[in-house]
Each structure stands twice: as C-alpha cells, then as structure tokens.
Amino acid sequence: MLPRNVLLYGREEPLPAVTPLRAGPLSLWFTQGDLRYIRCAGREVIRRVYAAVRDANWGTVAGVISGLKVESSEDSFRIAYQCDHREGDIHFRWTAGIVGTPDGAITFSLAGQALTTFRRNRIGLCVHHPLEGCAGRPCVVEKVGGGIERGVFPKSVSPHQPFLNVRAVSHEVRPGLTAEVRFEGDVFEMEDHRNWTDAGFKTYSTPLALPFPVEVKAGTEIRQSVRLTLKGEPPAPAAACRDCAVSLAFSKESKRLPAIGLGLASHDEPLGEKEIARLKALRPAHLRADAASLERAALDAAAIGIPLEVAVTLGEDPEAELKALAARMRELRPRIARWLIFHAKERASSSRWAALARRYLPAAPFLAGTGANFAELNRNRPEPKDIDGVCFSLNPQVHAFDNFSVVENCAAQAEAVESARQFAAGLPVCVSPVTLKPRFNAVATAAEVSRPSGELPPQVDPRQMSLLGAVWTLASIKHLALGGAAAVTYYETTGWRGVMDTARGSPLPQRFHSIPGGVFPLWHMLAAVGEFAGGEMVLSSSAEPLAVECMLLRKPGRVRALVANLTAHEQVVRMPVGLFRRGARLWSLDETSAEAAIAAPEAFQSSPGRPLKPEGPWLRLTLLPYAVIRIDSPAAERKPR
Numbered sequence: 001m002l003p004r005n006v007l008l009y010g011r012e013e014p015l016p017a018v019t020p021l022r023a024g025p026l027s028l029w030f031t032q033g034d035l036r037y038i039r040c041a042g043r044e045v046i047r048r049v050y051a052a053v054r055d056a057n058w059g060t061v062a063g064v065i066s067g068l069k070v071e072s073s074e075d076s077f078r079i080a081y082q083c084d085h086r087e088g089d090i091h092f093r094w095t096a097g098i099v100g101t102p103d104g105a106i107t108f109s110l111a112g113q114a115l116t117t118f119r120r121n122r123i124g125l126c127v128h129h130p131l132e133g134c135a136g137r138p139c140v141v142e143k144v145g146g147g148i149e150r151g152v153f154p155k156s157v158s159p160h161q162p163f164l165n166v167r168a169v170s171h172e173v174r175p176g177l178t179a180e181v182r183f184e185g186d187v188f189e190m191e192d193h194r195n196w197t198d199a200g201f202k203t204y205s206t207p208l209a210l211p212f213p214v215e216v217k218a219g220t221e222i223r224q225s226v227r228l229t230l231k232g233e234p235p236a237p238a239a240a241c242r243d244c245a246v247s248l249a250f251s252k253e254s255k256r257l258p259a260i261g262l263g264l265a266s267h268d269e270p271l272g273e274k275e276i277a278r279l280k281a282l283r284p285a286h287l288r289a290d291a292a293s294l295e296r297a298a299l300d301a302a303a304i305g306i307p308l309e310v311a312v313t314l315g316e317d318p319e320a321e322l323k324a325l326a327a328r329m330r331e332l333r334p335r336i337a338r339w340l341i342f343h344a345k346e347r348a349s350s351s352r353w354a355a356l357a358r359r360y361l362p363a364a365p366f367l368a369g370t371g372a373n374f375a376e377l378n379r380n381r382p383e384p385k386d387i388d389g390v391c392f393s394l395n396p397q398v399h400a401f402d403n404f405s406v407v408e409n410c411a412a413q414a415e416a417v418e419s420a421r422q423f424a425a426g427l428p429v430c431v432s433p434v435t436l437k438p439r440f441n442a443v444a445t446a447a448e449v450s451r452p453s454g455e456l457p458p459q460v461d462p463r464q465m466s467l468l469g470a471v472w473t474l475a476s477i478k479h480l481a482l483g484g485a486a487a488v489t490y491y492e493t494t495g496w497r498g499v500m501d502t503a504r505g506s507p508l509p510q511r512f513h514s515i516p517g518g519v520f521p522l523w524h525m526l527a528a529v530g531e532f533a534g535g536e537m538v539l540s541s542s543a544e545p546l547a548v549e550c551m552l553l554r555k556p557g558r559v560r561a562l563v564a565n566l567t568a569h570e571q572v573v574r575m576p577v578g579l580f581r582r583g584a585r586l587w588s589l590d591e592t593s594a595e596a597a598i599a600a601p602e603a604f605q606s607s608p609g610r611p612l613k614p615e616g617p618w619l620r621l622t623l624l625p626y627a628v629i630r631i632d633s634p635a636a637e638r639k640p641r
Contacts (some may be wrong), residue, residue: 006513007594008568008626009403010462010469015568016402019070021077023100025234026052032081033065033096035108036404037546038228045179045555047128047200047408049108049226052399053085053092054122056213060399061085061092075102091115092123094222104230108183114220119213121445124205127151127181130593131199131411134171136290142168144187153201157419158192159378162283166190166203170231177232180252185224194419195375195397198405198592199412209558213445245574245620246548248563250540254554257532258480259487261286261309261337263433264297265494266459269502275494276298278519278601282499283530286433288489298334300493307335309432309489311371312361313342314353322360329362336364338487340391340432342371347379347442348392355386367391367430370560372442373398374416378454381423389428389486390420397461397471403468406436407566408546410475428486434476435491436461436469456511460496465514467626470521471564476630477529481537490526499523518598524589527605528630529553529563548573548623554635559632565623573621577614585609590627 019030026045028038034050041104045324053061063083071078079098084091094112110125121437124162136155142148144165153171154162163169166189168182193202195341203226206212262284288309289297301308314321339361341354347370354366365388370376377392394416396409413431420429433439437459441448451458463469473490480488492498496512501524505516514520536557547567553560561579565571587609589597597604612631621629 001612002513002515002595004591006466007591008467010464010466010513019072020101021072022075023077023106024075024102025230025237026100026104026106028100028106030070030077030079030098031065031404032402035098035106035322038106040104040173040177040179040230041237043173044130044133045173046228047130047235049125049127049228051083051094051096051110051125052122052204053090054120055090056089056119056121056446057448058121059441060401061087061090073250076100081502088118089116090118090120092118104234104437106228107225108227109225110223112222117218118216120216121212121535122204122206123216124186125183125226126202126204127183127226128193128200128202129169129171131194131201131415133173134201137171138150139169139171139410141166142170143167144251154192156422157194157374157415159195159375161189161191161208162201163190164207166396169203173230173607174235177230177234180229180231182227182229182536183224184227185222193399194415195378196373197394197396197409197412197416198399199408199410205516239326245572247543248548248550248573248575249541249543250552250576250579254536255481255484255539257529257535257537257553258485259285260477260500260526260530260533261288261289261306261432261487262299263489263492264293265492265498267495267502269494269504271300271303271493272503275500278500278523279304279493281530281602281605282526283533285487285533286489287493291305291402293534294325294328294332294334298332301334306367307337309337309340309487310638311340311342311432312357312369313344317346318343318353318356319360322357326360328363332346336362338367338389338430339368340369340430342369344576346380347376349382351382351384351386352635354382354388358386362549365389365428367428372440374420376442377420378423380555384425384427387427389430390424391430391432392416392420393433393435393439393489394431395438397437403568406463406468406472407475410452410472410479410543410549413476414479414483417480417485421484429484430487430489431480431485432487432489434480434488434552435459436464436472454508454511460512462493462512464496464498464522465501465512465520467521467590467628470525470628471566471626473522473525474551474562474564475566477525478537478549478551482539491522492569496619499526515595515598519601521589521594521597523601524597524604525562525599525628528560532558547571550575552579557635559633559635561629563621563623563631565625565627568625570625571623571641573623575619575621577617577619578617582634584612584631585629586612587630588624588627589630590624592624
C-alpha cells in the first residue's frame with residue numbers, strides 16, 4: 001500500500017499550511033513565507049510576493065523559516081519570521097515584517113545579512129503580476145530618479161525585460177480601481193516569466209545588466225520593501241458562495257490535438273514485452289532520442305512501431321559529424337518523424353545548421369531551436385527560411401518548485417507556443433521534451449554542486465508517479481493544444497522520469513515511491529488522450545482555472561470529457577449535460593482507485609465504469625484531491641455551447 005500523500009503528490013510529508021488573510025478589501029494566502037493570490041472582490045491583483053536567494057548558477061537556495069508569528073483579524077494582519085538560506089558556502093539570514101491594513105495596503109519588508117562570504121546572482125524581493133487582467137493591458141511605471149513611462153504588459157512573450165529602472169508599477173484592476181506596487185532598497189526591473197513558462201510577469205531587484213555572479217562579503221546587509229496600495233473605490237466584497245461548484249463552459253470552436261510522443265529512457269534497461277504493450281496502448285506518435293543513443297532508440301521505436309524524433313547537437317566539425325551520422329542511419333534505416341538540429345555553441349540553433357543537415361541526413365522535417373527553455377529560442381530566433389519548424393523544451397520548475405507554482409505554470413505553455421508561431425511565420429512548433437524538472441541548467445556559470453548520496457538526481461521529481469503528475473500532464477496537453485503545438489514529447493518511456501516504472505522498481509524507494517512494474521497515473525492521461533489522436537479538442541474554460549481544468553475530446557461518433565482537480569482539496573464541478581448522450585459512462589482516477597490503476601492499468605482501462613445519471617440540465621461532479629474524472633459518450637447531436 002502506498003501512503004495517501006504519496007499517491008496524491010509523491011511525498012509522505014504533509015503539505016505546508018496555508019493561512020487565509022484579509023487586508024480590508026483584499027483577500028490572500030500566506031504559505032511558506034510567501035503571500036499568494038492577492039485578490040479584490042474575487043479578481044486577482046498580485047499572484048505572489050516573496051524573497052529569493054539565487055546562487056552563482058541561478059539555482060534557488062531554499063529557505064528555512066523559524067520564529068513565525070501571525071496575528072490576524074477580519075480586515076488586517078501582521079506577520080514576522082526569520083528565514084535562513086543555507087547551501088554549500090552560502091548562509092544568508094533575513095527577518096520578514098509583513099503588514100496588511102484595513103485600507104487595503106500590504107507591506108512586505110526584508111532585513112537580511114550575509115553570515116558567510118559567497119557568490120550570488122541575486123538576493124531580494126520579487127513580485128508576480130498575473131497573466132489574466134495584465135497581459136496586453138496598460139500599466140504605468142514610475143522610474144528610479146523620477147519620470148513616468150506609460151506602457152503595456154506584453155501580450156506576446158517579450159524576449160527581454162519590458163520595463164527597467166522600476167520604482168513603482170500601477171495597473172487597473174477594474175474601472176475606477178488601480179493597484180500600485182512600490183519598491184524600495186534596490187533598483188528593480190520586470191521580466192516576462194512566460195519565457196520559462198511561468199504564468200506571470202516578475203519584478204525583481206538587481207538588474208541583469210549588472211555583472212553576475214558577484215561576491216557577497218560576510219556581514220553585508222540587505223534591506224528591501226514592497227508596498228501594495230489601492231487607488232479608487234474598491235467594490236463591495238463578493239457575496240458568499242451558495243453553490244460553491246466550479247462552472248465549466250464550452251465553445252463551438254476546437255483545436256487539433258498535437259502529435260504526442262515519448263522520450264527514450266535515460267537508463268539502459270531494455271523494454272520488456274509488457275512494457276512494449278503498455279507503450280503501444282498510448283498510441284504515441286514518435287520516440288525522441290539524442291543521436292548518441294540512435295542504436296538503442298531504433299530498437300525501441302521498432303518494437304513500439306513508431307518513428308524517431310532525433311535531436312542532433314553539432315560541435316566543432318559539423319560536416320564530419322553529419323557524415324558519420326548519415327552512415328549510421330544507412331545501417332539502421334529507422335523511420336524518422338523529424339530532426340531537431342542544435343549546435344553546442346548556440347543557445348538556439350540558427351537555420352544554417354538545419355540547411356546543412358538536410359544535405360546529409362534522410363529526408364524528414366528539419367527543425368531549428370533549443371533543447372533548453374523557450375527563453376533561449378525567443379532571444380535567439382532562427383530565420384524561418386531553410387527550416388521546417390522550430391522547437392524548444394519546457395518544464396514548470398525553473399524558478400519555483402511548490403505544488404501551487406507547478407500547477408499555475410501550465411497556462412503559460414500556450415502563450416509560449418503562440419509567440420513561437422508568430423515569429424516562426426506560421427511554421428510548426430514542436431515542444432520536446434516536456435518534463436517535470438529541468439534536464440540541465442541552461443544558464444549555469446560554473447560546475448553544478450554535487451548532491452549527497454541518497455538524494456534524488458536533480459532531474460527526478462517524486463510527483464512523477466503521483467496523481468498530481470497526472471492532472472499536471474492533462475493541463476499541459478490542454479494548454480499546448482490551445483497554443484497550437486504541432487507535436488509534443490512527454491517524459492520518457494520507463495523509469496522514474498518516464499510514464500511507468502521498470503520491473504526492478506525505484507533505485508531509491510524511500511525517496512521515489514513506486515510499484516515495480518506498474519504504470520504512473522499520468523500514463524492513464526496519455527492513454528485517454530492518445531485514443532483521440534488525430535481528433536480535436538473543443539475549447540473549454542473553467543471559472544477557477546487554478547482549481548479545475550477540463551478537456552473535451554471529439555472524434556466522429558465519440559466524445560470524451562476529462563475533468564481534473566488541480567488542488568489538494570475536494571472540488572465540486574458543474575457542467576452542461578447536453579455535452580453527452582444517453583449511454584454515457586464515468587470513470588474516476590483518484591486516491592481510492594489509483595493503486596489498482598497503477599498495478600493493473602489494462603483492467604482499469606477496460607472496466608465498464610458507471611452509468612452517468614444527471615438530474616436536470618447540469619451535471620454536478622465531486623472530485624477528490626488531484627482526481628480526474630473521465631466521461632465517455634456517443635457524440636452529441638449538436639456541438640456544445
């Protein structure tokens with residue numbers, strides 16, 4: 001038996017406490033030292049306020065809080081704590097003072113000191129503005145030293161900082177109400193966090209134009225503050241929810257589903273017959289592999305019956321390397337879905353390398369781009385000529401690692417793909433691979449610090465085997481389809497970075513829990529979507545997109561709804577019955593069924609489910625934490641409204 005928390009989010013430890021607070025008309029959460037989801041009458045004003053310590057490789061050094069004191073009333077609060085960031089030779093300690101007042105003002109102050117001498121890239125407070133209500137909307141920026149800039153939060157993903165030398169940022173929350181965020185203690189600037197598929201605009205201290213990393217001497221003091229105020233008349237607080245169900249709405253419009261493939265396993269264990277059968281059940285479109293692993297990849301792809309997506313990283317002698325690869329191809333003769341052409345000395349490959357590769361390698365689409373984040377592609381855009389598409393990789397944890405951030409960052413995936421399609425002049429955009437954690441540090445300035453034995457490798461996330469991993473995968477597929485991605489590669493075939501465990505099981509079972517030989521819950525999401533390969537996704541929206549997501553898939557004669565709870569709390573969902581016809585049936589993947597679905601996925605997939613018995617025009621569903629409900633139906637006579 002796997003512990004309940006492990007099934008939910010991969011770890012036995014309970015989730016951090018969340019404290020709801022109010023500052024007059026503002027509601028918010030306090031958790032792990034951060035302020036999150038600051039709202040006014042239900043509308044998000046600021047997504048997050050927090051402090052970050054970034055090491056010489058841009059790694060985030062986690063903080064440990066002590067001496068926490070929280071005092072709150074119906075319309076105000078006061079918080080104090082101490083936070084220590086320790087890793088290697090880094091030890092930075094700071095004291096927080098956070099105050100919310102009845103007039104809707106919130107102040108977050110940091111007073112810190114370096115207790116050792118170390119190198120850093122950044123230390124200080126950060127503020128995230130949300131995408132909804134900000135992207136493409138006007139703002140007013142007060143500059144350091146005076147002066148006003150009237151600008152716009154970028155609509156498409158900005159490759160570089162949209163605002164520099166920031167003292168304050170104001171934006172309209174609703175007609176007649178403006179929110180201002182004022183910064184003190186350093187020079188701040190704003191970056192478009194969608195470059196790393198983070199869902200927001202981040203204002204931070206220490207401009208990137210300054211040299212980094214820099215040495216911080218022991219005893220150095222740092223003091224900063226951020227103050228949020230409202231200008232205008234706030235609306236009356238929203239009435240208490242009577243029906244507390246999250247409403248789902250559906251459009252007449254639809255999008256084609258991308259071709260979804262898998263990555264080659266990073267371990268050397270061969271695929272067994274059962275694993276091959278389970279991989280075939282996902283109906284993958286391709287198998288991604290680096291050219292160095294071509295021989296093993298060709299065997300696995302042939303066993304599954306799919307073509308290869310081959311990533312080629314050129315080095316000092318590109319022509320000789322391509323000739324050698326062409327010779328290997330003549331021996332192996334695998335089917336090729338596409339070539340991803342990179343160069344070791346370019347953050348994103350220029351189109352000339354794809355043109356060169358086309359001279360030597362078998363015919364297939366040749367793509368340029370990056371194996372790193374969208375930021376590298378966005379800042380080094382290849383010429384559309386001589387290429388058949390662009391590519392980039394993504395993961396939700398470049399900057400933050402908590403469950404809230406991982407879930408909320410799905411929304412930015414669509415925006416990255418849409419922006420890529422714009423500068424690629426409509427060429428196909430392929431996202432390869434999608435992983436839960438970064439595969440490598442694309443911006444490291446020095447060698448990475450080795451991890452103690454017994455810890456998980458930095459590429460491995462224990463949530464890979466959890467229900468949270470499943471709902472994240474579903475939300476990711478939805479948003480990449482919304483953005484118009486042509487092809488997407490998820491994870492690996494087997495192992496703790498894959499869609500199922502190996503027969504041997506986890507190398508570190510106390511850190512990465514799993515059932516040897518079982519699948520991970522996200523396998524069921526890929527199977528559910530894979531059945532509709534070549535079909536379409538009906539556009540849908542959720543009244544609370546950070547709580548509930550939905551995909552409505554359609555093929556001739558068939559409709560499938562996948563409804564996911566993105567939270568650690570039970571959610572009630574309301575959706576129109578008219579989506580489904582008589583004979584619809586329902587399955588639930590949740591904490592009560594997950595172990596059976598992991599150990600015996602074939603039986604779970606083929607089980608008859610239970611009949612859907614709606615009452616009235618609306619269907620109400622109760623979803624357990626991180627649960628997914630699947631509803632299958634013959635196609636409705638009319639498209640949903």
